[in-house]
Amino acid sequence: MKVKIVEWHAVTTWHWKLESSDSTSGQTNYSDELCGICRVAFDGTCPNCKYPGDECPIVLGDGCPHNFHLHCILRWLEQDSSKGLCPMCRQIFMPKKDKLVNVTDEFSNLQTLIDGHRALREGLHSTSDQDFESYRGEDLQMSE
Amino acid sequence: MIPTDHLNYDTDVCAFCVICSEINCFGEFTGLNCYSTLARMATIPISKDIITSIIPSSNLSDLGSTNGRTNDIENDISYLLSWLEAIWDKKQLVEEPTARVKSAIRSCLKDEYNQLEFVKLYNNTIRSTFMRDLKPILVSNNSLIQTVTSIKELQILNSQISKCLGLKEFPREVFDRNLNTLFRSVFSDRNMNLYDKLTKLLNDNLFQSETPQNYDTIRDTLILLSSIGLNEELNSITVNIAIERIKTYLFNTCLGLWDTPLLEQINSWIRKKLFPRFSMVVSLSDSDFDETYVYDLIKIAHTELVSLRIKEIFDLVSNYPSTTLALSELHQCVSFKSVNIDTHSSNNIRYNDSTCIGLSASFSNILNFSYNHLDKSSYSQAHQRAKLVDRFITLCNDKLLHSGANTVDIILCYISTIKSFLIIDPKGVLLDKVVRQIRRYLRSREDIIVKIVHGLLNESKENRLIELSDELINNRKKSITLDDSTDINWVPDPIDALPDFKKGKVTDIIESLISIFDSKxxxxxxxxxxxxxxxxxxxxxxxxxxxxxxxxxxxxxxxxxxxxxxxxxxxxxxxxxxxxxxxxxxxxxxxxxxxxxxxxxxxxxxxxxxxxxxxxxxxxxxxxxxxxxxxxxKTGRCLKLLPTLGRVKLELEVGDTVKPFEVSPMEASIISLFQDNPSVMTVETVVRSLQISEYAASKGLEFWEANNILRKINNSTYIINE
Known part of the structure; x- marks a missing residue:
């Protein structure tokens, strides 16, 4: 007996590849992980989007292991009080450039925001290290 | 005049009574004595009979009894009395009174006062005779006609007597009134059974025969009964007969007949058949009688039709749409605005104007005729609407809302309920009341959601709830408008609507089903x-x-x-x-x-x-x-295979033939195993190599066995069927 497969229609699901700190269980842990800002799964959407995937991509943190929906982190960084820091660990937020999906306006916006924050930070740095340190301290208190 | 011994007796009793109560049965009174005294007292209630036995009413014989005096008056009276006695003996007026009697009458009954006194005495005399001798004979007579004839003769006799006596207007009236009372007492006697006898007489000769028979006799009977003041009873009997006839007619013509218009037929039957006979009777007994009574009869017929339909309501609903006609006629009968019944006669404007929340004036008239057993409230429309609802709910509970019924059947019935009750009552108030029960029940059905959803989306002919699908495609949801305070045509909800009545919620089929559950x-x-x-x-x-x-x-x-x-x-x-x-x-x-x-x-x-x-x-x-x-x-993304989902198209070469299959990935994987490996395989091997459950493996193998690709060797071993 011969079996000839004429057509195989398979059903698959797509997932974001995450390299988060706690991905101990490897590939099978298809991130039920949540975006730290909106508390929605990465494979879902940010609160303002309807369709997941292309329309609502995610951003992986470079300096820290935290990932966010692109729209969520954009809204965070748009606030001056964010100071360009990761909302989870307060380190300077940097996206993994090589992982950025096809560069769109939104990603360049992200880059612009990050650059803006860096410029602000460096400006403060040059005038007074003291100021900057106290500023950070205040900020931390506020967040607590 | 009061016999003294009676009085003494009474005082004796009173004395006993006093003593008894005072000494409380001690002393010389034994308990037995006391008991018998009390018992004797108890057996003598004071009634009219006792009083008349003690004090007999005076009668004509009292006039003649005063013997000894021989003046003219006394002579005249004795002449008069003997004349009357002769008449009474023979029960007929033998001859004209003689001149002597005439003059006696003239001299005795000179003025109205004398006449009145005489009439009173005369009445007393004949009453006792009548009650004693005549009444039992009349009452026991089986034939109503014979009784009537005898009474008629008596009536004639007495009218002749009163004529001979030359009575003036008032005494004459008293004279007649007394006689009528006597005659009435015959008919109202329990043994007489006037109701049954007259009903039978009228039924046999008038209502149930093709052509009226013996009308003259009946007419005479009726006139007599009417003349002695039995109008009310007469009317009541006639109306009851008419209602019975209507009921029988409806039962014979309308029961179970739902697809032909019946109202016109009923109306014309009443006009042509029932009313002419009805009028023959009532025109004699009711002075107010006129043509408009026909509309009352029609009204009664419609009410009876409603009662009939109420009994059938569940079948009417479940056989919708073939019952549309019956339902719309039911609507005509139960809607609050009365129906415009064919208006060819000009004097029925009153009827058309009357709204039937109360009853029209003449309608209550005609019903007042009937006896109490005919519950008048059942003729009010509000009552009927309530009854309709109750009946339907009861029937629903009995026939539909139990675990023996299929959910789809219940939904179908729910849909026809909505449609039927919207015909009966387009305002949706009745519908709102009846569906509450069904809705509550549907909520408890576990598969209701699945059935509704499939019903909505399956457009194939197999869908028994295809109606839902059609409804979804054809009827866009009408937005439920809130009460608009600026709407000049606004009307309040109908009077019997429940407080949370919302028309749109129940009248739209899909909305009605969806809203069974609070949450969408x-x-x-x-x-x-x-x-x-x-x-x-x-x-x-x-x-x-x-x-x-x-x-x-x-x-x-x-x-x-x-x-x-x-x-x-x-x-x-x-x-x-x-x-x-x-x-x-x-x-x-x-x-x-x-x-x-x-x-x-x-x-x-x-x-x-x-x-x-x-x-x-x-x-x-x-x-x-x-x-x-x-x-x-798609940068940054990976895929995960869901191995059991999807479809696989296969071609199996078995021997010389190629068999195409479209199967699930599970089944495709199992058969593929047989290609690569020895052609005999056990369930365990399949389980191990595919890492699936034993249940799934044997199910898959059974699938191929059913398709004649595999053959079962023993309990768990399969071989390719070549």
């Missing part, structure tokens, strides 16, 4: 599941029909409720793009890429079967290839 979410979930399954089964990624159905649903449930389904549809559409950009390998390998968060219902469903199926290696390699390409197109 369960429906949305069921839609998602159903559409999910369909989306996975779709060939060639054509989602246009699903989008069309979804649009219809959105119009009902609201746009925002279906976000998940939007994403699911988008997934399938995108899958098409992905597939075409991936290009085909050696073997046509297609994928549907799902956003797993939005397919929860499906993935739960899938994992319940088996998640770890090992697909044939060639397929798995193909998948790896596809995944690699996918990651290139």
């Amino acid at each position: 979410e369960i429906f949305i979930n069921e839609f998602t599941l159903l559409f999910g399954k369909r989306l996975l089964e779709i060939q060639g990624y054509d989602v246009s029909h699903i989008i069309y159905q979804l649009e219809l649903l959105k119009a009902r449930f609201g746009e925002a409720e279906f976000n998940t389904l939007d994403v699911m549809i988008r997934d399938i559409e995108e899958s098409k793009l992905i597939n075409s950009s991936l290009g085909n390998g050696n073997m046509p390998f297609q994928i549907s890429v799902l956003s797993h968060i939005y397919w929860q219902s499906i993935s739960q469903f899938e994992s319940a079967i088996d998640d770890s199926l090992v697909v044939p290696e060639s397929v798995h390699n193909q998948f790896r290839e596809v995944e690699k390409r996918f990651s290139e197109i």
Whole structure:
């Protein structure tokens, strides 16, 4: 007996590849992980989007292991009080450039925001290290 | 005049009584004595009979009894009395009174006062005679006609007497009145059974015969009965007969007949058959009689028709739409505004104007005739509407709302209930009342949601609830408008509406079904599941029909409720793009890429079967290839295969023949095992090599066995059937 497969229609699901700190269980842990800002799964959407995937991509943190929906982190960084820091660990937020999906306006916006924050930070740095340190301290208190 | 011994006796009793109560049965009175005294007292109630036995009323014989005096008056009186006695003996007026008697009459009954006194005495005399001698004979007479004839003779006799006596107006009236009272007492006697006898007489000769018979006799009877003041009884009997006739007629012509117009037929029957006979009787007994009574009869007939239909209401509803005519006639009969009954005569304006929340004036007249046993309240429309509702609910509980009935049947009945009751009462108040029970019951049915959802979306002929699907396509939801305070045509809800009555909620079939449950979410979930399954089964990624159905649903449930389904549809559409950009390998390998968060219902469903199926290696390699390409197109993403979902087209070469199959991946994987390995395989081998459950393995093997590809050797071993 011969079996000839004429057509195989398979059903698959797509997932974001995450390299988060706690991905101990490897590939099978298809991130039920949540975006730290909106508390929605990465494979879902940010609160303002309807369709997941292309329309609502995610951003992986470079300096820290935290990932966010692109729209969520954009809204965070748009606030001056964010100071360009990761909302989870307060380190300077940097996206993994090589992982950025096809560069769109939104990603360049992200880059612009990050650059803006860096410029602000460096400006403060040059005038007074003291100021900057106290500023950070205040900020931390506020967040607590 | 009072006999003294009676008085003494009375005082004796009183004395005993006093003593007895004072000494309380001690002393010389024994208990027995005392008891008998009390018992004797108890057996002598003071009644009219006793009083008359003690004090007999004076009569004519008292006049003659004063013997001894011989003046003219006395002579005249004795002449007069003997003349009357002769008449009474023979029971007929033998001859004209002699001149001596005439002069005696003249001298005795000179003025009105004398006449009146004489009449009183005369009355007393004949009353005792009549009661003693004549009444038992008259009452025991079986034939009503004979009784009437005898009474008529007496009436004639007495009118002749009164004529001879030359009575003036008032004494004459007293004379007649007394006689009528006596005659009435004959008819109202319990043994007489006037009601039954007259009913039988009228039925036999008038109402139940093709042509009226013996009308003269009946007419005489009726006139007599009417003349002695039995009008009320007469009318009541006639009306009751008419109502009975109407009931019988309706029972014979309308019972179970739902597809022909009946109201006109009933009306003309009443006009042509019943009313002429009815009028023969009532025109004699009722001075107010006129043609408008026919409308009362028609009204009664309609009411009776409603009562009949109320008994049939469940069948009427369940046989909808063949019962549409009966239902709309029922509507004409129970709606608050009275129906305009054919207005060819000019004097029935009164009837047309009368609204029937109360009863029209003449209607109450005609009903006043009838006896108490005819409950008048049952003729009010409000009562009938309430009865209709109660009856239907009771029948529903008995026949439909129990575990023996199929959910689809209940839904079908629910739909016809909505449609039928909207015919009966377009305002929807009755509907609102009856569906509450069904709705409450439907809520307890577990499969109701599935049935409704499938009913809405399945457009094939097999769908028994295809009506829902049609409804969804054809009727866009009408927005329920709130009461508009500026609307000049606004009318309040009908008077018997329940406080939370909302017309739109019950009249729209789909809305009515959906609103059985407070939350729409369960429906949305069921839609998602159903559409999910369909989306996975779709060939060639054509989602246009699903989008069309979804649009219809959105119009009902609201746009925002279906976000998940939007994403699911988008997934399938995108899958098409992905597939075409991936290009085909050696073997046509297609994928549907799902956003797993939005397919929860499906993935739960899938994992319940088996998640770890090992697909044939060639397929798995193909998948790896596809995944690699996918990651290139969609940066940062990977794919995960759901091995048990999807469809596989196979061609099996068995011997010389090629058999095409379309199977599930599970079944395809199992049969592929037989290709690569020895042609005999046990269930355990399959379980081990495919890493599936034993249940799934044996189910798959059984599938191929059923298709004659495999053969079972023993309990757990299969071989290729070549």
